[in-house]
Amino acid sequence: MSDHKIEAANLDVLKNRHSSKWRRFPEDVLPMHVAEMDFPIAKPIQQRIITMVSESDLGYLGPIPEVASSFSKFAKNRWNWTIDESQLKLAIDVGVAVVEFLRANNASNTKVIVNSPVYHGFWEWLGELNITPVDVPLNHDYSLDISGIEKEFASGVKFLLLCNPQNPVGKAFSKEDLTALANIAKKHNAIVISDEIHAPLTYKNETFTPYLTCGPDAEETGVCITSASKSWNLAGLKAAFLLTQSENMRAKVELMPQATHWRASIVGAFAMAEAYENGETWLESTLQTLDENRHHLKNELQRIFPNVKYQIPEAGYLAWLDVTSWNLGEQTVATLIKHAKVALVPGNDHGPEYTNHVRFNFGTSSELITEGLTRIARALSS
Ligand SMILES: Cc1ncc(COP(=O)(O)O)c(C=O)c1O
Incomplete structure (x- = not known):
């Protein structure tokens, strides 16, 4: 546990940031869309980057056992x-790792299962390979629809792209669900690509289960793809990795081009190692702040929008809001940008039927959460 509270910078400071979050929309729009947090970077990571820059240590990425050894301890x-x-392989980011893994394993022009509502990037990545997404939506309690997935495996679909914990609903799937998934994947000779990028942000009383810990069938069928980028807010640094736990799956990762490793950023890769090695104190403090924020959002929604439905996430800093009561349909996000000056992510980016939802990023200060909701309320009532 940490004795130092992690707090978001104030808006005037944040507006000077150069990332997509702060540049995509005009300055008067409050950006609560893309998955970046408004907190300062962990000190050990800052120091690592400063040292590498000041020592002009910015060449190509070579062998980096530090990622495997630090993640192993973490x-x-x-x-x-x-x-x-020995089964960890670097990649530039999670998106490229997923796409290149699928490409190398002949998935182009085939079908891949996804479980909506799910991170909009998944749909875009599959599009890069002309893959048809086969949607098996989550159950109402956000658990996996195992029999629905098995039906698709039985019909010949060979891959499932899993998001655990799930973006946008913040669900950390149970060991029972994941073990059942592994059993049916093994039975039908299918592969589970498990994107676990949000895992370190699982809240204290919830349980995240890595897919590869779900027994021999999971080891035989799974590849974990992850990065420190989401939990330590390093998305611009560009480093991620793939991890397997069987010779069968190692061989499938080995089909990827060797350049998958070299294309990652040296700064990103060492920052990632630093995060796993020395970033846990910062992570705990950040989780405390996010825990307050997820409840603050709940309270503020009850006060300002009692008809908006929101289930507090088990992991991460994204909130999946059912805003049917706003009555804005497909135009919800565009209308809010124009009239409320708040940017959210459209629900239907996460699956075509979610036009009455939005994704709201609460990785910021409680003041800006309230400000975002207040702006929306003002616009809706005018
Ligand atoms: C589930 C999930 N996977 C991957 C990413 C993006 O990862 P990367 O930038 O490493 O491709 C995100 C970004 O928000 C995400 O939510």
């Missing part, structure tokens, strides 16, 4: 997961 400590350090 995974053991956090999830009691013993990884095989």
Whole structure:
């Protein structure tokens, strides 16, 4: 636990940031869309980057056992997961790792299962390979629809792109669900690509289960793809990795081009190692702030928009809001940008039928959460 509270910078400071969050929309729009947090970067990571820059240490990325050794300790400590350090392969980001893994394993022009509502990037990545997404939506309680998935495996679909914990609903799937998924994947000779990028942001009383800890069938069928970029707010640094736990799956990762490793950023890769090695104190403090924020959002919604439905997430800083009561339909986000000066992510980016939802980023200060909702309320009542 940390004795230092992590707090978001104020709006005037944030507006000077150069990232997409702060540049995509005009200055008077409050950006609560893209998954970036408004907190300062962890000190050990800052120091690592400063040292690399000041020592002009910015060449191509070579061997970096530090990622495997630091993640190994982190995974053991956090999830009691013993990884095989020899089966970790670097990549530039999670998106590229997923696309290149699918490409190397002949998935182009085939079908891949996704479970909506799910991160909009998934739909875009599959589009890059002309893959048809086969949607097996989550159940009402956000658990996996195992029998629905099995039906698709049985019909010949060979891949499932899993998001655990799930963006946008913040669900950390149960060990039972994941084990059942592994059993049916093995039975039908299918592969589970498990995007676990939000996992370190699982809240204290919730349980994140890595897919590869769900027994021999999971090891035989799974590849975990992840990065420190989401939990430590390093998306612009560009480093991620793939991890397997069987010779069968190692061989499938080995089909990817060797350049998958070299294309990652040296700064990003060492920052990622630093995050796993020395970033846990910052992570705990950030989780405390986010925990307050997820409840603050709940309270503020009850006060300002009692008809908006929101289930507090088990992980991450994204809130999935059912805003049917706003009555704005497909135009919800465009209308809010124009009239409320607040940017959210459209629900139907996460699956075509979610036009009455929005994704709201609460990785900021409680003041800006309230400000965003207040702006929306003002616009809706005018
Ligand atoms: C589930 C999930 N996967 C991947 C990404 C993006 O990762 P990367 O920038 O490493 O491609 C995000 C970004 O928000 C995400 O939510």
